[in-house]
Each structure stands twice: as structure tokens, then as C-alpha cells.
Amino acid sequence: MALRPGTAWIVPGLLLAGCAALVIGSLQSSLFAQQTISGLANGGIYASLAVALVLIYRATEVINFAQGAIATFTTYVAWQLIDWGLGYWPAFALTLAIAFAGGFAIELVAIRPVERRGHQLSVVIASIGLLILIEGAIGYIWGSEIKFMPAPFPAHVYRVGGVAFSRQDLATIAISIASVVLLWLLFQFTKVGLAMRAAAVRPEAARLVGIRVSWMLSLGWGLAAMLGAVAGMMAAASPTTLLQPSMMDGVLIYAFAAAVLGGLESAAGAVVGALAIGVTLNLLGSYVSWVTPQLLLPAAFVLMLVVLLVKPSGLFGRTRVRKV
Amino acid sequence: MRLRRSSLAGPAVAVAAAVAIGVLPHWLSNYHRSTGADVGVFFTAILALNIVTGYTGQISIGHGAFMAVGGYTTAILTHDHGWSDLATLPAAALVGFAAGVVVGLPALRFRGVYLALTTFAVALAVPQIAKNYPGFTGGTEGLALPTHSGLWLYRTAWVVAGIVFVAAWLLLRGRTGRAFRAVRDSEVAAASSGVSLPVYKTVAFGISAGVAAVAGSVYVLVNNFVNPDVFGLQLSLYVLIGAVVGGLGSLWGVLVGAAFVQLLPLGLTSSSLTSSQLVPVIFGAVVIAVMALLPLGAANLLHAVLHFGSRSAQSADVPLGTEGR
Numbered sequence: 328m329a330l331r332p333g334t335a336w337i338v339p340g341l342l343l344a345g346c347a348a349l350v351i352g353s354l355q356s357s358l359f360a361q362q363t364i365s366g367l368a369n370g371g372i373y374a375s376l377a378v379a380l381v382l383i384y385r386a387t388e389v390i391n392f393a394q395g396a397i398a399t400f401t402t403y404v405a406w407q408l409i410d411w412g413l414g415y416w417p418a419f420a421l422t423l424a425i426a427f428a429g430g431f432a433i434e435l436v437a438i439r440p441v442e443r444r445g446h447q448l449s450v451v452i453a454s455i456g457l458l459i460l461i462e463g464a465i466g467y468i469w470g471s472e473i474k475f476m477p478a479p480f481p482a483h484v485y486r487v488g489g490v491a492f493s494r495q496d497l498a499t500i501a502i503s504i505a506s507v508v509l510l511w512l513l514f515q516f517t518k519v520g521l522a523m524r525a526a527a528v529r530p531e532a533a534r535l536v537g538i539r540v541s542w543m544l545s546l547g548w549g550l551a552a553m554l555g556a557v558a559g560m561m562a563a564a565s566p567t568t569l570l571q572p573s574m575m576d577g578v579l580i581y582a583f584a585a586a587v588l589g590g591l592e593s594a595a596g597a598v599v600g601a602l603a604i605g606v607t608l609n610l611l612g613s614y615v616s617w618v619t620p621q622l623l624l625p626a627a628f629v630l631m632l633v634v635l636l637v638k639p640s641g642l643f644g645r646t647r648v649r650k651v
Numbered sequence: 652m653r654l655r656r657s658s659l660a661g662p663a664v665a666v667a668a669a670v671a672i673g674v675l676p677h678w679l680s681n682y683h684r685s686t687g688a689d690v691g692v693f694f695t696a697i698l699a700l701n702i703v704t705g706y707t708g709q710i711s712i713g714h715g716a717f718m719a720v721g722g723y724t725t726a727i728l729t730h731d732h733g734w735s736d737l738a739t740l741p742a743a744a745l746v747g748f749a750a751g752v753v754v755g756l757p758a759l760r761f762r763g764v765y766l767a768l769t770t771f772a773v774a775l776a777v778p779q780i781a782k783n784y785p786g787f788t789g790g791t792e793g794l795a796l797p798t799h800s801g802l803w804l805y806r807t808a809w810v811v812a813g814i815v816f817v818a819a820w821l822l823l824r825g826r827t828g829r830a831f832r833a834v835r836d837s838e839v840a841a842a843s844s845g846v847s848l849p850v851y852k853t854v855a856f857g858i859s860a861g862v863a864a865v866a867g868s869v870y871v872l873v874n875n876f877v878n879p880d881v882f883g884l885q886l887s888l889y890v891l892i893g894a895v896v897g898g899l900g901s902l903w904g905v906l907v908g909a910a911f912v913q914l915l916p917l918g919l920t921s922s923s924l925t926s927s928q929l930v931p932v933i934f935g936a937v938v939i940a941v942m943a944l945l946p947l948g949a950a951n952l953l954h955a956v957l958h959f960g961s962r963s964a965q966s967a968d969v970p971l972g973t974e975g976r
Contacts, residue, residue, distance in 0.1 A: 384764075388764070390764060390767070390768065392888075437939050440943040441939065441942045441943045441946065444943065444946050446946065448710065448895060448899075449895065449942040449946040449947075450942070452891070452892055452895045452896070452938065452942050453938065453939045453942040453943070455888050455891070455892060455938065456892070456934075456935045456936070456937075456938030456939040456942065457935060457939060458888075458935070459888075459931050459934055459935035459938065460931065460932050460934075460935025460936055460939070461935070462931060463928070463929070463930070463931025463932040463934075463935060464932050466928060466931070467928045467929055467932060576884075580775055583768055583771070583772075584772070587765065587768050591764065591765075619783055621779045621780075621782045621783040622779065622780070622783055624775060624776060624779050625776040625779055625780055628772035628773075628775070628776050631769075631772060632757065632769065632772070635760070635761060635765060635769070636757060636760060639760050639761055639762075639765065640765075641765075
């Protein structure tokens with residue numbers, strides 16, 4: 328279904344209207360401003376994981392159910408490194424490197440043999456198998472009791488005109504956005520990025536010009552695992568999230584919803600979707616009394632469903648013409 | 652798919668399996684009988700998923716939600732309204748059918764991965780909603796149900812599974828099954844041959860959800876209680892794994908799929924080969940290995956063995972090649 332001419336303004340128009348409402352609300356009430364910022368911080372965490380999902384979906388049209396478990400695993404690795412005496416930021420950097428190598432290896436060992444012979448659904452099932460395997464491994468290695476991750480940023484609150492912004496929230500937003508922007512730069516301005524895009528869009532043609540498509544897929548899994556590690560470490564740093572084997576389950580679900588909202592193939596769409604979900608849920612939770620914590624998850628899905636019913640390919644999704 | 656109708660191998664396998672399942676409980680302890688009942692529940696649930704995913708090509712990751720609908724129907728009717736538990740099964744099927752149609756209608760607009768994620772969302776939302784209305788569902792504490800002997804549970808689960816299997820076989824071998832497969836293989840071709848897409852897609856969703864609801868009812872009878880965690884994400888994922896490992900688009904693989912997801916983890920736990928903490932690690936690795944070796948599931952292997960040497964061995968059903976791309 329192509330957008331009819333004259334309706335192309337609807338999505339940007341709605342987004343602009345939403346932003347305007349948030350700004351006006353924030354100027355009116357300092358509580359509203361604080362809730363918006365912490366909603367954006369949650370949204371930033373969802374965004375990193377959502378972009379990781381989009382990265383793999385664009386390359387192989389597969390939804391990676393193990394993405395959250397991989398992120399949790401790498402967060403445990405970071406905890407372990409810090410527990411062994413490494414400082415937070417060296418541990419952060421080392422964890423990113425380990426995540427990249429791990430994602431690369433997983434694609435090579437677990438996904439590639441399935442993908443070579445099967446179709447999409449067998450790869451999806453393999454990713455579910457991977458989810459069970461990794462969650463089991465976390466429990467086996469680190470046990471199921473809660474671990475405490477040291478906070479990377481000392482608790483500090485900035486006050487701007489009566490509004491208190493926590494440094495934690497601002498840093499989470501900044502790091503999440505920065506990692507997505509770095510990824511975009513990689514795809515847009517480097518040779519490897521170009522090769523990865525070519526491998527995703529036209530595997531056959533890419534192979535003909537000498538790109539090793541299967542290595543590009545492994546690379547994609549490595550980068551996705553890195554983004555997941557960022558999301559996991561940001562989530563663990565948040566005072567409301569505890570480091571436990573199921574830490575990223577909820578985040579993964581919101582990331583799914585965000586990726587679908589954005590159209591599954593658009594990283595920008597996933598970021599917008601994630602921020603929208605983060606802010607909407609936070610505001611619903613604090614202003615609408617009958618929306619209990621149990622109903623936040625269904626609320627996110629209602630939002631997703633409404634968008635899909637209006638625009639079945641998501642906010643930023645490409646519409647495809649299907650042949651008989 | 653060209654099944655040779657003259658071949659007696661299929662019915663023979665079915666009769667042999669039915670006899671084996673019928674006499675098996677004589678050698679089982681009470682505990683293992685209720686384990687056997689669980690396998691029967693998964694058999695019914697995987698069969699349900701197979702109707703909508705294997706035959707019409709609509710991927711559902713959310714059949715746990717329909718099982719929850721059936722399970723809560725049974726629990727509420729027996730607990731609050733004094734129904735006898737077997738009498739609730741038809742009611743659960745009807746409520747499940749209605750729920751399936753409600754989910755199936757918006758699903759008409761979505762295809763492929765968007766539909767899969769919508770059903771996934773439903774599966775995650777239903778337990779949360781059940782938690783939110785404790786007056787109706789018992790909340791997180793749940794509702795207790797009457798207890799039964801392991802033998803009663805085993806027989807109930809497998810009689811239900813058998814009835815559903817025969818009904819599904821009768822439905823899918825005829826006109827309706829042909830229409831379902833036509834929808835799966837090419838929606839445009841099906842529509843231009845006079846198959847109404849909205850009707851058949853919604854009906855498939857409804858029937859599948861009704862069957863899943865019955866599975867959910869028996870599941871709560873086996874557990875003799877119900878709470879939202881019974882129908883968590885894991886249930887939906889295991890049903891999906893069972894359906895794909897067994898083989899989509901085939902009724903014969905269902906038994907293999909049910910045994911795989913129920914008996915393999917239990918067998919690993921009770922064997923002394925590994926520590927019980929390693930069981931999920933091994934199970935996950937086995938799932939990946941099965942997908943690498945048998946991407947089309949066990950039914951495909953069975954089909955190839957039964958039809959060894961005939962041409963159809965090569966052209967076994969490929970249910971979900973590029974649908975939804």
C-alpha cells in the first residue's frame with residue numbers, strides 16, 4: 328500500500344505535534360519535564376536494542392529473539408570484569424570488544440549452519456534456542472541471585488528552573504544516541520559499512536562485486552551484540568533495574584514494539600519508536616491512574632497495534648509491491 | 652504435496668501410535684502418567700498452531716495466549732460457577748474460537764513478521780491483563796482446581812488429543828484444507844480461484860485458537876491450578892519450537908514435536924548425565940542443532956523414509972519458504 332499523494336505529511340506531522348505537546352507540557356510543569364526526561368532515558372535503552380534488532384532484520388529478515396539474552400550476558404561479563412578489579416570504563420570498553428567477538432562467533436557457529444539450509448522460520452527457532460541456551464548459561468555461571476552494578480556516574484542532579492534532571496538519565500540518553508549515531512556513521516561513510524549495506528540489500532550482486540556476504544552477516548551480528556551490550560550496561564546502571572538473568576526480557580519486548588513501530592527496516596524509525604514508547608509509557612504510568620504497572624506492557628502493544636492498523640509497514644517502513 | 656492415498660503407511664502409523672499411547676500408562680508411575688498427560692496437552696497445542704501456521708502460513712508466536720483463554724475459562728467456570736471440569740472443554744473451545752477471530756481480524760491486514768510480532772504481543776499482554784483483574788482471575792495467586800489421579804489426567808489429555816487429531820485430519824484433507832494450503836502457497840492465486848481470503852484466514856485463526864484453548868483447559872486440569880505465570884512467554888515459545896521441530900504442514904510430526912519439548916528437558920533433568928542447571932543450555936543447543944540438520948522438521952524425515960525412492964520424497968512440503976517476504 329503506497330501512501331497516497333497528499334498524506335505523506337501525516338507521519339512527520341504527528342511526530343512534530345507530539346514533540347510540541349511534550350515541550351509545552353514540560354514548560355508548564357516540572358514534574359512533566361522530569362517524567363519526559365526519564366521516559367527518554369528508558370527510550371534510549373530500548374533504542375539501542377531496537378537498532379540491534381533492525382540491523383539483523385535488514386540483513387537476514389529474521390527477528391532475533393536472543394538479542395536480549397546476549398545483552399544480559401555481556402552485562403554480566405562487565406560485572407565480572409569490574410568485580411575482578413577493573414575500573415568501570417576499561418571494563419565497558421573491554422565488554423564491547425567481547426560482545427563484538429561473541430556476536431560474530433554466534434553467527435558463525437549457531438546461525439550460519441541453520442541459515443544455509445533452512446528458511447526464515449528455522450533461523451527464528453534457532454534464535455529461540457539460543458535464547459534458552461544463553462539464559463541457561465547465565466544461570467549456570469553466575470547463579471540467579473541479583474548482582475549490583477556500580478553506577479558509572481555519581482548521583483548528581485542538575486536543576487534548571489525548578490526542574491531536576493538526573494545525570495544518570497541524561498548520560499543514558501547521550502550514550503544511547505551516540506552509539507546509534509556512530510553506527511550510522513559506520514554504515515554511511517566507511518567501506519565496510521557500504522559493503523554491509525550492499526550485502527543486506529542485494530546479496531547476489533554484492534557477491535559478484537567481491538563482497539564476502541556471509542562475513543558481512545557475522546559482522547552485523549557482532550555490531551548488534553555491541554549495541555545490546557551498551558543497552559544492557561545502561562539498563563543495569565539505572566537504579567530501577569536489577570542485574571539478574573531476566574533483566575533484558577522486558578527491554579527486549581519494548582524494543583520489538585519500537586522496531587515494529589519504526590517499520591523494522593529503518594534504524595531511525597526504531598529510535599523514534601523507542602523514544603515514543605519510553606515517553607508514552609512513563610507519562611501514562613504517572614498521570615493515568617488506572618494504568619497500573621501491569622497494564623504498561625499491554626498499553627505499549629495497543630500503541631503498536633494502532634500504528635500498524637493505520638500504516639501496516641510501520642512509521643518509516645518501506646512499502647513493497649508484491650508480485651503474484 | 653502429493654500424498655499417495657493408496658498408501659496405508661500413514662493410517663498404520665497412526666493406529667500403532669494410538670495403541671502404544673493407550674497401553675503405555677500400565678507401566679508408568681502416577682507421576683509419569685501426569686507427565687504423559689502434559690505431552691498430550693502439548694500435542695493438542697502444537698496441532699492447533701500447525702493448523703494456522705503450517706496450513707495457512709500465518710505465523711503465530713502467541714498460542715500461549717489462547718491456551719490462557721481456555722485455561723481461565725475452565726478455571727473460572729469450575730471454581731466460581733460449579734461446572735464439572737470436562738463440561739467446560741466445549742465452552743473453552745467456543746471462547747477460544749471467539750478470541751481467535753478477534754485476533755485474526757486485525758491480523759488480516761498484517762502479514763509475515765508483523766503478524767508474528769502481533770501475536771507475540773498478545774501472548775505477552777494476556778498474562779499481564781489476567782494479573783490486573785484479580786477479582787475475576789485470582790490475580791497472581793491464581794485459582795485452585797479439583798485434583799485428579801494421574802491416570803485420569805493421562806486418559807483425558809490423550810482422548811482430547813485423539814479427538815482433535817481426527818477432527819483436524821478430516822478437516823484438512825478435504826475442501827477446507829485445500830483452501831488453507833492455497834492461501835499459504837499464494838494468496839493472489841487462491842483469491843483468483845475463488846477462495847475468500849478474509850473468511851479462510853479468520854476461520855483458520857478461530858479454529859486454531861479454539862483447539863489451543865482446549866489444550867489450555869486440559870493444561871490447568873493437569874496442573875490443578877491456574878495463575879498468569881502458567882501461561883508465560885516460555886509456553887508460547889515451546890509450542891512454536893515443538894511445531895517447527897515436528898514439522899509444519901504435517902499432522903504426523905506433531906507427536907515428535909510434543910515429545911521433544913516436553914520429554915527432552917525432563918529426561919535430561921532426571922538423568923544423571925548432567926547437573927540440572929545445564930539442562931537449558933543443552934536443550935537450547937539441541938534446538939539449534941535440529942534446525943541445522945532438519946530445517947523442515949521431523950515430519951519431513953518421516954515423509955522421506957515412508958516414501959523412500961518415490962519422487963515425492965524430494966518435494967516434501969515447504970510450508971514457509973518466502974511467504975510474507
